[in-house]
Amino acid sequence: MxxxxxxxxxxxxxxxxxxxxxxxxxxxxxLDDAAAIAPPAGCDLVLTxxxxxxxxxxxxxxxxxxxxxxxxxxxxxxxxAKGATPVGFLMSIALPGxxxxxxxxxxxxxxxxDAAHYGCPLLGxxxxxxPGPIAVSIAAFGAVPxxxxxxxxxAQVGDCVIVTGTIGDAALGLTLRREPTxxxxxxxxxxxxxxxxxxxxxxxxxxxxxxxVQRCASAAIDVSxxxxxxxxxxxxxSAVATExxxxxxxxSEAARxxxxxxxxLLETVLSxxxxxxxxxxxxxxxxxxxRSSAQAAGVAVTEIGRxxxxxxxxxxxxxCAVSLPRPSYSHF
Amino acid sequence: MxxxxxxxxxxxxxxxxxxxxxxxxxxxxxLDDAAAIAPPAGCDLVLTxxxxxxxxxxxxxxxxxxxxxxxxxxxxxxxxAKGATPVGFLMSIALPGxxxxxxxxxxxxxxxxDAAHYGCPLLGxxxxxxPGPIAVSIAAFGAVPxxxxxxxxxAQVGDCVIVTGTIGDAALGLTLRREPTxxxxxxxxxxxxxxxxxxxxxxxxxxxxxxxVQRCASAAIDVSxxxxxxxxxxxxxSAVATExxxxxxxxSEAARxxxxxxxxLLETVLSxxxxxxxxxxxxxxxxxxxRSSAQAAGVAVTEIGRxxxxxxxxxxxxxCAVSLPRPSYSHF
Numbered sequence: 117m118x119x120x121x122x123x124x125x126x127x128x129x130x131x132x133x134x135x136x137x138x139x140x141x142x143x144x145x146x147l148d149d150a151a152a153i154a155p156p157a158g159c160d161l162v163l164t165x166x167x168x169x170x171x172x173x174x175x176x177x178x179x180x181x182x183x184x185x186x187x188x189x190x191x192x193x194x195x196x197a198k199g200a201t202p203v204g205f206l207m208s209i210a211l212p213g214x215x216x217x218x219x220x221x222x223x224x225x226x227x228x229x230d231a232a233h234y235g236c237p238l239l240g241x242x243x244x245x246x247p248g249p250i251a252v253s254i255a256a257f258g259a260v261p262x263x264x265x266x267x268x269x270x271a272q273v274g275d276c277v278i279v280t281g282t283i284g285d286a287a288l289g290l291t292l293r294r295e296p297t298x299x300x301x302x303x304x305x306x307x308x309x310x311x312x313x314x315x316x317x318x319x320x321x322x323x324x325x326x327x328x329v330q331r332c333a334s335a336a337i338d339v340s341x342x343x344x345x346x347x348x349x350x351x352x353x354s355a356v357a358t359e360x361x362x363x364x365x366x367x368s369e370a371a372r373x374x375x376x377x378x379x380x381l382l383e384t385v386l387s388x389x390x391x392x393x394x395x396x397x398x399x400x401x402x403x404x405x406x407r408s409s410a411q412a413a414g415v416a417v418t419e420i421g422r423x424x425x426x427x428x429x430x431x432x433x434x435x436c437a438v439s440l441p442r443p444s445y446s447h448f
Numbered sequence: 449m450x451x452x453x454x455x456x457x458x459x460x461x462x463x464x465x466x467x468x469x470x471x472x473x474x475x476x477x478x479l480d481d482a483a484a485i486a487p488p489a490g491c492d493l494v495l496t497x498x499x500x501x502x503x504x505x506x507x508x509x510x511x512x513x514x515x516x517x518x519x520x521x522x523x524x525x526x527x528x529a530k531g532a533t534p535v536g537f538l539m540s541i542a543l544p545g546x547x548x549x550x551x552x553x554x555x556x557x558x559x560x561x562d563a564a565h566y567g568c569p570l571l572g573x574x575x576x577x578x579p580g581p582i583a584v585s586i587a588a589f590g591a592v593p594x595x596x597x598x599x600x601x602x603a604q605v606g607d608c609v610i611v612t613g614t615i616g617d618a619a620l621g622l623t624l625r626r627e628p629t630x631x632x633x634x635x636x637x638x639x640x641x642x643x644x645x646x647x648x649x650x651x652x653x654x655x656x657x658x659x660x661v662q663r664c665a666s667a668a669i670d671v672s673x674x675x676x677x678x679x680x681x682x683x684x685x686s687a688v689a690t691e692x693x694x695x696x697x698x699x700s701e702a703a704r705x706x707x708x709x710x711x712x713l714l715e716t717v718l719s720x721x722x723x724x725x726x727x728x729x730x731x732x733x734x735x736x737x738x739r740s741s742a743q744a745a746g747v748a749v750t751e752i753g754r755x756x757x758x759x760x761x762x763x764x765x766x767x768c769a770v771s772l773p774r775p776s777y778s779h780f
Binding site: 142144147148149150151152153154155160161162163164165166167169171172173194195197198200206207208210239240241242244245246247248249251253255257258260262265267268269337338353 | 479484493495497499539572581585592601685
């Protein structure tokens with residue numbers, strides 16, 4: 117993406133669709149081989165990478181603008197859960213032989229819109245030709261006060277377990293995207309179906325809470341592979357346990373309706389992935405402060421349990437263990 | 449790559465092959481969602497990204513260890529040309545359905561060896577399943593004194609044009625890799641063939657010169673897409689011109705022998721790519737200092753021309769223009 121040979125098709129694409137996205141002076145207009153950034157004084161740079169592949173992470177006929185926005189938001193969600201403020205991102209794109217320029221135009225417009233909205237500018241990248249499907253990989257950078265990245269491994273016994281937003285909508289939306297006829301079985305209105313599918317297509321990363329997470333949380337992880345699996349990772353890393361009352365997990369009206377029609381969907385909701393919410397732990401002393409910040413940011417936050425000694429994250433409903441044979445999404 | 453669910457195949461691979469590579473405390477043992485680094489005080493962080501796809505950038509039967517080393521070295525070469533000292537890298541890997549664990553083991557061993565050698569540790573990453581070929585994308589980070597990244601756009605009229613190492617070996621090696629019978633036509637010894645193929649498989653990035661480049665160069669670019677094309681980019685970005693005597697371009701003994709047998713190979717040498725040398729410009733006042741540093745580092749450096757007013761990078765041989773219809777490698 118930093119190739120400056122204006123005669124190549126690659127450079128024409130970059131100049132036309134990606135150069136207009138550049139706002140950071142350290143990107144040198146995508147006309148150099150590298151970018152240069154100076155992290156804010158006293159801050160660490162938080163680094164994360166996540167990507168999507170057509171046919172694996174998105175449907176080839178998903179709107180290209182939402183694909184662009186989603187892949188950036190996946191990375192923004194990781195920064196938010198670590199308490200980091202966005203600084204910028206690098207993007208690597210592999211495109212099949214026949215370049216669908218309309219797809220690229222839509223993709224670039226979508227990602228550009230979110231880069232501006234979240235204050236996370238494009239810093240550079242790389243474009244390649246691939247015999248495989250379209251693949252996009254992003255490396256995103258954020259800033260936190262030195263030594264203050266919120267970790268997975270630092271939850272304390274007695275902490276509250278908090279989750280942002282609602283859980284399971286994207287997993288239900290993906291299921292509906294694959295089998296639209298389920299809407300009837302689940303007794304969902306058209307509006308509810310649209311809400312669930314929208315949550316799958318376009319996550320709402322909680323960057324508005326990043327500073328509060330950094331200030332209040334003892335540990336955090338973004339919920340991308342399923343609440344049950346991601347909370348299990350946090351507990352394992354922290355060498356603690358938690359028992360969550362599934363009835364306290366925040367659900368949208370649409371998700372509640374679907375579970376009422378088919379109670380087995382509770383498993384999809386708890387382990388389905390693609391939520392891009394944050395599950396965090398904090399000392400009960402921090403609870404009011406965090407709630408106030410979340411309210412000011414307009415983000416719902418719900419206490420779903422406490423951290424205890426032991427190991428594992430268990431979910432119970434009406435006093436019985438919820439069976440989650442596959443608590444987390446894995447690409448293998 | 450920062451998934452901590454030990455039960456998944458992804459995590460087993462990460463734990464077995466990539467976690468042993470982690471040496472930087474900010475990588476948190478690949479057990480968190482992100483890494484955190486503190487750039488050296490007073491330094492900018494230089495960011496670059498480059499990747500490889502099987503069947504496009506490497507042959508599926510290339511030794512996996514050299515694939516790992518090459519993809520890291522491609523990024524290290526960009527850092528060197530920008531005058532930056534390696535800090536670390538993120539890696540995104542897409543693997544086909546049937547995972548060849550021996551391939552991954554070889555790949556990880558190779559990249560780990562180079563990460564240690566060049567002082568560029570693995571900081572984190574992402575693994576995915578792909579219906580396409582193996583693809584690896586790296587985002588690499590380096591440090592330079594604040595505001596001192598060596599740019600493409602800052603060459604000055606009167607500067608010397610310097611190139612490191614030798615040019616064209618990798619392009620000839622790639623041609624021999626594709627058509628081994630050419631060795632006879634080019635009258636190359638087996639040793640020469642092996643040297644050229646080795647240069648294609650395993651570039652020698654000039655990180656030993658990064659500090660000297662930062663101190664002495666007015667502009668620089670790594671030679672990855674062909675000397676002619678990359679020098680043209682530098683001239684275009686700097687709004688200057690240069691005329692290079694092709695007879696002064698440093699060639700290995702093997703490349704000289706091949707060109708003697710087939711003079712048309714001069715075009716391959718000047719525009720073939722994959723050199724991972726540095727072409728830089730510097731004030732004549734800096735020449736002795738740069739030469740001394742290069743000698744101390746054991747890297748050959750050659751003055752191949754001067755920067756002039758005007759536009760374009762032209763190559764002449766015996767007073768005649770060298771025709772380079774395709775001066776640079778493009779993936780499209």
